[in-house]
Structures are given as structure tokens and as C-alpha cells.
Amino acid sequence: MLRCAWVLLALVVTGCSEAPPAPAPKPMPSKLEGMWSDPPPTAVGTLCFFACTDAAIERLNALLDDPKNDARPFPQLAAEAQKHQTDNYLRPRLTEAALKTYPLDPADDPGFLRCEPWGLAKQMFAPHQLEIRRAGDDRIELRYGEWEAVRTVHVDGRAVPANVPPSRLGYSVGHFEGETLVVETSAVAPGITWWDSQHSDQFRVTERFTRSDDGETLNLTATIEDPWGLREPVVAKKIWRWAPNQKITPYDACEPATEFKKGTGEP
Amino acid sequence: MRRFRVGSAFRRTALLCMLILLALAVTPVASHHAFSPVYDAKKTIVVEGVVTQFRFVNPHAMMLMDVTDKKTGKVVKWNVEFAGRLNLEEAGWTADSIKPGELVKVTGNPTWTGSQRMAFVKLVRADGTTLEPGRAQRLSAIEEERRQRAKQREQQPAQQATPEK
Numbered sequence: 001m002l003r004c005a006w007v008l009l010a011l012v013v014t015g016c017s018e019a020p021p022a023p024a025p026k027p028m029p030s031k032l033e034g035m036w037s038d039p040p041p042t043a044v045g046t047l048c049f050f051a052c053t054d055a056a057i058e059r060l061n062a063l064l065d066d067p068k069n070d071a072r073p074f075p076q077l078a079a080e081a082q083k084h085q086t087d088n089y090l091r092p093r094l095t096e097a098a099l100k101t102y103p104l105d106p107a108d109d110p111g112f113l114r115c116e117p118w119g120l121a122k123q124m125f126a127p128h129q130l131e132i133r134r135a136g137d138d139r140i141e142l143r144y145g146e147w148e149a150v151r152t153v154h155v156d157g158r159a160v161p162a163n164v165p166p167s168r169l170g171y172s173v174g175h176f177e178g179e180t181l182v183v184e185t186s187a188v189a190p191g192i193t194w195w196d197s198q199h200s201d202q203f204r205v206t207e208r209f210t211r212s213d214d215g216e217t218l219n220l221t222a223t224i225e226d227p228w229g230l231r232e233p234v235v236a237k238k239i240w241r242w243a244p245n246q247k248i249t250p251y252d253a254c255e256p257a258t259e260f261k262k263g264t265g266e267p
Numbered sequence: 268m269r270r271f272r273v274g275s276a277f278r279r280t281a282l283l284c285m286l287i288l289l290a291l292a293v294t295p296v297a298s299h300h301a302f303s304p305v306y307d308a309k310k311t312i313v314v315e316g317v318v319t320q321f322r323f324v325n326p327h328a329m330m331l332m333d334v335t336d337k338k339t340g341k342v343v344k345w346n347v348e349f350a351g352r353l354n355l356e357e358a359g360w361t362a363d364s365i366k367p368g369e370l371v372k373v374t375g376n377p378t379w380t381g382s383q384r385m386a387f388v389k390l391v392r393a394d395g396t397t398l399e400p401g402r403a404q405r406l407s408a409i410e411e412e413r414r415q416r417a418k419q420r421e422q423q424p425a426q427q428a429t430p431e432k
Binding site for chain 2: 038046067070074107145147243249251252253254
């Protein structure tokens with residue numbers, strides 16, 4: 001019995017002396033950590049619910065400032081601002097190659113047809129929850145409610161390694177500029193953009209995340225490049241609202257489409 | 268099965284539905300895919316029946332209901348598709364927001380094929396209480412913002428016209 005007690009004591013001491021708990025990662029040099037979710041219920045927040053550009057925001061503000069539009073329903077004004085964005089900002093930036101299939105039919109969306117998760121070009125603008133967390137001193141995780149997608153951002157100063165094979169969410173490296181988190185991503189497999197155009201594996205994006213002065217919103221400015229699909233970069237915006245009580249729930253009940261009609265997208 | 272087409276008896280409801288439907292065009296609540304390949308957003312139907320199941324899941328919550336045709340007595344299963352749990356929780360919904368056994372009247376967009384399936388627009392319980400998607404609250408807040416904006420706009424010329432002392 002005494003021998004057993006000694007053995008047990010030795011095991012306990014050994015166990016305690018081994019593997020001290022990992023130190024908590026250093027906090028970020030900004031207040032981005034935590035849970036964010038859908039934008040504030042403002043006109044611009046709603047316009048940019050998925051993503052938008054300054055072209056749409058300026059157009060919407062002009063429409064809202066015109067008394068002639070006071071009686072028109074907001075969705076109509078937002079649709080007009082989005083059409084302005086499509087006609088005057090997005091479409092002129094697309095190359096002939098991208099224009100051949102633009103806009104893609106929503107009935108051909110692999111997420112709809114086969115429950116295939118989004119690629120980065122849509123995922124980074126996904127509606128609903130976005131949780132930003134340190135996952136060690138050398139990386140930050142971006143966790144999205146939509147598709148339960150997780151992106152890893154390496155913040156140890158490395159560059160994107162050469163010959164990284166393209167993947168759905170690409171390879172991300174990041175750094176802080178003051179309180180702004182700057183994330184650069186490349187090695188993204190061909191996919192679909194948030195404006196329903198195809199993109200190539202030359203797609204790359206620089207995301208700049210900042211928290212508003214009052215702490216209530218997270219603002220993203222994303223500069224998107226793709227020599228195959230874009231004549232010049234698209235600069236997109238998105239807003240999330242601070243949502244500490246929100247949580248990411250399982251995304252496990254997707255069912256492939258069984259009945260649908262083609263040709264129902266925007267003209 | 269009781270299936271009401273939008274008509275005079277539902278004019279006010281139809282007007283409300285139209286506003287909500289317009290919201291669908293700009294508020295991407297459809298989560299992982301657009302609703303347009305499956306549902307005709309320009310039409311609404313109303314179906315009354317008893318809830319048999321409510322699945323509070325992602326990417327889309329689903330409700331099954333038994334709808335009885337009052338003439339033939341035949342029971343038909345209807346399927347109602349909602350935004351996802353991720354979205355509905357933002358609007359305060361829970362897994363108990365809709366309970367099996369409840370008698371409900373649901374307004375929704377029909378499928379292009381005319382199947383027994385609809386995209387949720389509004390639900391009215393037997394006691395008259397309603398359930399609406401979060402976008403209805405969002406639109407209400409935006410209308411208040413617009414009123415404030417118009418008020419400020421009206422005050423600006425008056426302020427500008429005030430001579431400096």
C-alpha cells in the first residue's frame with residue numbers, strides 16, 4: 001500500500017511539474033478581439049449588410065438627402081444605389097473574361113446546389129457573426145458564423161510562402177498599423193466574388209480592420225485585385241456591430257437544392 | 268387545404284408584405300444562398316395549419332405544418348423555410364419561438380414549381396400574436412433615421428437664413 005502511495009505521489013508530482021499551462025497569448029495592440037455581428041440598423045449599415053462600395057454609399061446618401069425621395073420606400077432607394085454601384089463601379093472594372101459570365105446565375109451557386117462552403121471572396125463578407133481571437137502569439141483566428149468558417153492569419157512577420165497551393169480561404173498574413181489590423185491574403189482557389197462574378201487563382205485581397213472611436217462598430221475596407229477578372233482593384237466596405245452576447249451556432253443542416261429555377265438573378 | 272391568394276380580404280396584409288418583400292431585395296437574410304432560384308418574391312400566399320416541427324438550425328430554419336383542406340379533409344404537409352438560426356437569434360428568436368401543436372397562419376413566397384413549400388414572411392398565431400423576421404425591425408429603425416434626416420434638412424435652411432448678430 002505504502003509503495004502504491006509513493007508511486008501515486010510521484011506520478012502527481014511529475015504530472016504537475018510537466019507541461020505548465022501555456023501562457024495566454026499577448027493581447028492585440030487594438031480592441032478588435034471579441035464577437036461582432038450584423039451591422040447597426042442604419043441606412044448605410046443595411047445597404048452594406050453583405051458588402052458595398054463608396055459608389056453605393058454616396059448614391060444612397062444623395063437619394064436620402066433629396067426631399068423628392070422621402071415618400072419612397074427605403075428598399076427601393078437601396079436597390080437604386082446598388083444598381084448605380086453595379087453599372088458605374090463594378091461592371092466597368094470587370095475584364096472581358098469576367099464579363100462573359102457576369103452576373104452568375106444564383107441557381108448555379110455551388111453553395112446552393114451542393115452545400116459547398118464559400119470561398120474567401122464571399123466568406124470575408126459573410127453576414128452575421130465574426131469572432132476575432134488571438135490563437136497564440138503568432139496567429140489570429142477569424143471565425144465566421146456563416147459556414148462556421150475559420151481563417152488563420154499569421155502575424156509573426158512571415159510572408160506568404162512560395163508555392164502554397166491555392167485553397168478555398170487562401171493563405172493570410174497580417175500585421176498591425178497602429179490599431180488597424182492589416183490582413184493580406186493570396187493563394188486563393190478560383191471562386192465567386194460577392195458581386196457574383198468569377199475570379200481566378202490570381203485573386204488577392206488586403207483587408208484593413210478598424211474599430212470605431214465609440215467601440216460599437218468594426219469597419220472593414222478590402223482592396224481586391226485579380227488580374228484575370230479585374231481591370232483595376234475593387235475597394236469594398238463592410239460594417240459589423242459589437243455583439244458580445246452573440247454566439248456561433250452549428251452550421252450542420254444544409255440541404256442541397258432539390259427544386260429551383262434558373263435565370264432569376266439580377267439582369 | 269386552405270390556400271388564400273392575395274385578394275381584397277388581405278389587401279392591408281398584402282401591402283405590409285410588399286414592403287417586407289421589398290426589403291428582401293436589399294437585405295441578404297437568405298444566408299448561404301439567394302432565395303430567388305426557389306421562391307417567387309413577387310407573390311405571396313397564406314397557409315393555415317398546425318405546426319408539427321420547428322427546426323432552429325443553420326443555414327435555414329425549417330417548419331413543418333399539417334394543412335387540412337376544409338372541403339376534403341385531406342391533410343397536406345407544408346414546409347416553411349426561414350433565414351438561419353444565426354440570423355433569427357439576432358432578432359431574438361429561440362427554438363421555442365414556434366411550438367409543435369400551434370395553430371398558425373403563415374404568409375410566405377411560393378415556390379416557382381407550386382410545391383407545398385414557402386419562404387417565410389410572417390406568422391400569426393391563434394391568439395393574434397405575430398412573428399416577423401428581424402428585417403422588419405431593421406426597416407422600422409431606418410424609417411426613424413429618415414424622419415430625423417428630413418427634420419434636420421428642414422431646419423438647415425432656416426438656420427442658414429438666420430442673420431448673424
